[in-house]
Amino acid sequence: MVARQLGARRARLTANRTVLVEVLAAADRPLTISEILGKRIGLAQSSAYRNLVVLEGAGVVRRIVTHDDHTRYELTEELTGHHHHLVCSSCGLIEDVPASEALERSVAMAAARTARSTGFRIDHHRLDLVGVCERCA
């Protein structure tokens, strides 16, 4: 599956890339580059950056950038399912949170209305719930 998406871009599924995908799949939240490197996967920092770019281009991985600067990566929603993020404004913690049916319907309606009035074609959305996590409270 991942191999296929890479193949379509004449990119190879190497050991480094496999490990990156595994690490992201094991996490229940987006990871920063240093978190990824911190897992001692034994790949050079430059390779992490380069491979994440490749995986992003292949639609396997999604890049997200948060307020505390520091790019994070997660698997795309095709692989994990649609979800939103819970963000702690105190420590920067990010956690995945499933999207409810009702909420999705409301957002879709709002998006349709906005599309009509602005001429944008709306493809998807991002919702962050920002607050203070249990540990920081």
Next chain:
Amino acid sequence: MVARQLGARRARLTANRTVLVEVLAAADRPLTISEILGKRIGLAQSSAYRNLVVLEGAGVVRRIVTHDDHTRYELTEELTGHHHHLVCSSCGLIEDVPASEALERSVAMAAARTARSTGFRIDHHRLDLVGVCERCA
């Protein structure tokens, strides 16, 4: 009003800060530092960065960081009213879009449910509608 919030932090309302707020107030979307400097307001780059940090700390300005790297600033919602962002994934354009009553209610309900199940105290949210703008389509 702005002066008061600055005063509470023993910060002064200088000419540079006034101009920054005016520029942001005149825009109907978040601006990048270079867009701000591009308006030839005659303040040093370092002063722009420093003052925006001060204004952010005083609750006058809000910093947002988008996918195309490049920090942007806008006035806080206390000054502009609550709104969401329309983001063009092709050219990076960002536009403000008002939040509808119905949508806000749905988000509030989802937030309450999430707060209950995770222990987070949720203070606010951010919603980005991502798509392709009229010009890029």
Next chain:
DNA sequence: CTTTCTGCAAACGATTTGCAGCAGC
């Protein structure tokens, strides 16, 4: 064999900071 990957170290670029003089209060 040819093309893509890799690690290393150097380059880059947006943002931050030290400093010495200027300006609010």
Next chain:
DNA sequence: GCTGCTGCAAATCGTTTGCAGAAAG
């Protein structure tokens, strides 16, 4: 007059890139 503000130039730090050798197909 003390404290905060300014511009300048230098420092920082995450990220990107050039290169020469290793690995995939």
